[in-house]
Amino acid sequence: MNESMSVREARANLAKLLDQAEEGEATVITRGGAPVAAVVPIEEYEALEEAADELLARKALRTLAEEGDEPRATLADVLADLFGPSATDVA
CATH class of the missing domain: 1.20.890 (cAMP-dependent Protein Kinase, Chain A)
Incomplete structure (x- = not known):
């Protein structure tokens, strides 16, 4: 399951987001509760x-x-x- 977090949380947890992407997990970034971007594995x-x-x-x-x-x-x-x-x- 894809995790989601706010822009604020993403800023504070960038290293974690990158580690998760390396492990194959995508994370959806939200602004005001609406999805605006995703950090995904490079593959x-x-x-x-x-x-x-x-x-x-x-x-x-x-x-x-x-x-x-x-x-x-x-x-x-x-x-x-x-x-x-x-x-x-x-x-």
Whole structure:
């Protein structure tokens, strides 16, 4: 079961939170009684990051498949949109 504690308790018990994370236990941090963050084992965080990357890659592949041969923006187009037309002179 995940433990939860307030921000105040978390500040006072940071070393304990890190020890628990190393042991595989997650702790939910609350502010005003509402969950706002979690201290989790690094393996769980890395797995979450990998899953998010995989979902983004799948979404990108679906988008490319749906668009077919439609024209895509060039790097110069993106730079011009971000920084103005003079940015394309650098690229």
